[in-house]
Amino acid sequence: MSKDDKYKSVKPSMFVASAGWCTCFVNRNSLCLCQRTKIVQKLLRDLQEKIEPFQRFIIKYRKEYAFELSQIGNMDETLMTFNLQSNRTVTGIGEKTVLIKTTGHEKIHFRMVLLCSANGSKLPPVVIFKRKTLPKNMQFPAGVIVCAHKKGMDG
Structure with a gap:
């Protein structure tokens, strides 16, 4: 009898495991417990x-004006926050109050814009901060376009 045959005869109702076994199984298989973050948007029926x-x-x-595929693009933008708070944390059993430390910047946001062209090329990502000017001595990653807008592109 092979190792695999040994497990084929085990019925699910006969399986018993400890919490420690479950933790090791999760770690061994690179799994994690997750909480739903949001419900995805459904596609329109039409x-x-x-x-x-x-x-x-x-x-x-495209035919009328002889546009190249590289001249046709798709853009998506999303509002991001500097302080991504978790809905879960590890704490002692029976704690009445659970504090989650933050940076204090929960309401400060920036826009992230991603673009690609119809020929499949990706354009550099764009980050837009809601402020009049960018700080003078800030270093930003190469290949990312960073700019400031007084309304943060809200208006």
Whole structure:
């Protein structure tokens, strides 16, 4: 009897494991316990009906003005925060109050803009801070466009 055959005869109702075994199993298999962060948006029911006219529009203007694929792009932007708080923390059993330390910047945000062109090339990411000017002695990563806007692109 092989090692695998030994486990085929075990019924789920016969399986017993300790919390320690579960922890080792999770670690051994690079797993983790997660909490749902948000529900993803459902696609529109009439999505296909909306895509086709848009595709015809793009094809028409691409032919009319001889646009290259590199001149047609897609952009997505999202609001980010400096202080990503967790909904979970590790604390002692029976604690009445659980404190989560923060940086104090929960309401300070920036915009992250990602772009790609129809030929598959990715454009440099853009970070937009809501302020009049950027700090003079700040170092930003190479290959990222960083700018300031007094309204943070809200208006």
